Amino acid sequence: MVSSEAAPFAKTGGLADVLGALPPELNALGDECAVVLPRYGAIDVSKAEKVYERMRVYLGGGFYECDIFKIVHRGTPFFFVDQLGLYGRDGFYGDRYGEYGDNHVRYAALCAAALGIARYLFPTQIFHCHDWQAGLLPLFLRNFVTGDPAFYGAKTVFTIHNLGYQGLVSRSKLWDAGVEDRFYANGSVEFNGAASLLKAGLVYADALTTVSKRYAAEIQTPEYGFGMDGLLRARSGALEGILNGCDYDEWNPETDSYLASNYSVAKPAGKADCKLALLSEFGMEKRVTRPLIGVVSRLAHQKGFDLVGTVLDEMLGWRDSTMIVLGSGDAEVESMFNHYAAKYPDRLVFWRGYNNGLAHRIEAGSDLFLMPSRYEPCGLNQMYSLRYGTLPVVRATGGLDDTIDSETGFKFWRFESWDLAECLRYALSVYADQTRFRTMQLTAMGRDYSWAKSAQKYSDLYRQLLES
Ligand code: ADP
Ligand code: GLC
DSSP, X not given: OBOSOBTTTBOSSHHHHHHHHHHHHXXXXXXXXXXXXXXXTTSOOTTSEEEEEEEEEEETTEEEEEEEEEEEETTEEEEEEEOHHHHOSSSSSEETTEEOTTHHHXXXXXXXXXXXXXXHTSOOSEEEEETGGGTHHHHHHHHTSTTOXXXXXXXXXXXXXXXXXXXXXXXXXXXXXTOOTHHHHTTSSEETTEEEHHHHHHHHOSEEEESOHHHHHHTTSTTTSTTOHHHHHHTGGGEEEOOOOBOTTTSOTTTOTTSSSOOOSSSTTHHHHHHHHHHHHTTOGGGTTSOEEEEEEEEOGGGOGGGTHHHHIIIIIITOOEEEXXXXXXXXXXXXXXXXXXXXXXXXXXXXXXXXXXXXXXXHHOSEEEEOOSOOSSOSXXXXXXXXXXXXXXXXOHHHHHHOOTTTOEEEOSSOHHHHHHHHHHHHHHHHSHHHHHHHHHHHHHOOOBHHHHHHHHHHHHHHHHHO
């Protein structure tokens, strides 16, 4: 597998959770799966094994020399491509000035290095590529190494975790990423006058997957297709939706070491302690009888929090709810939350930034968990919420629609603040009926979205490809 993130080494979102959990699950099934990642500056390789020195990775007119480090984690080899000039920086994708200008080169080099790792270190039958950062690998494999016996019969799977990120770069910069202009001219990477590294994956991979069934259908429509819907309709025979799993080793209220108290379906009492502890963290313990709505999210356009502003006066004001928001992202959404945190200092907390422990405590301590996404390929937090007995309030899109039903949470359909408000009102009315609310919580906690089933589907897909 080739990816730009994998937990616990490098994480900004759910992609990392998937790469941290799916490969070990595949290995447990008997497949042999390894992961290739950049060695970002923050990743400590001092205890890792250096398995290759100065691997030459050719791109465009020149080459990069990369050292390859290996760490075995959860029984899975993780290979780190170490190239100081490309990856030895503080951020993954950018810094406070914005996205790095050479991301197309950084991730093209990752793809080319993955082919080198397959050739010298880890003979590979299936290259499973994740998101635009790995989009060039299928193009390289089909066009540049066809004569190399190391790759005879090799197949590629490309998984779309988020169609909204397309790896766009101007045509004139393609050569730096090792892509000749002919691939622009023949339409393989051309996208509205620029080049898209995502498109290279969509065009050249043998199989395409995305992370829920509903999203697999949605991305074939103009509303959700980001301009790629025509291509995806043309490739619909090769496209499948496989729902992400939930890593219950990491997200389980019974064993979670971040919590004030552990709990489970059999012993649910600890959840109340978690709520009190979470409120106390922010000096709001007096509000323990009031409904607590949690948010843990990137505050990107995708996540739909711009919809929330218009309902906060009602929810926090005359409905007297409490809200704890963890995340960062769009400046307008951040200032909206700052505004309401100043207006309702005793009942809205906005913790700006990234904080894994707090994410766990919010999952456990909240009554409701809010995800009003514009689109959501899968979404993991709602699955964590289910296990923690925190009922999700979600927009019915993508994986949110596939994983939440009327017994376990609350859904609204249209992306309208009125619909969100209506849905929240209903959720709060159910909260007021504690017997009914508890029944829903226990049902939610009993839902099983473990990785085993989904990993088996990937494993079956790999086998079909090798037989075809
Ligand atoms: P996405 O990948 O689109 O961001 P997902 O729901 O698939 O959405 O996954 C998000 C993951 O990132 C979850 O594990 C969530 O807990 C974590 N996360 C998001 N924002 C934060 C944050 N501010 N602090 C800690 N964890 C976060
Ligand atoms: C993306 C999507 C999210 C999904 C995650 C893992 O970041 O936005 O919905 O859960 O990838 O597949």
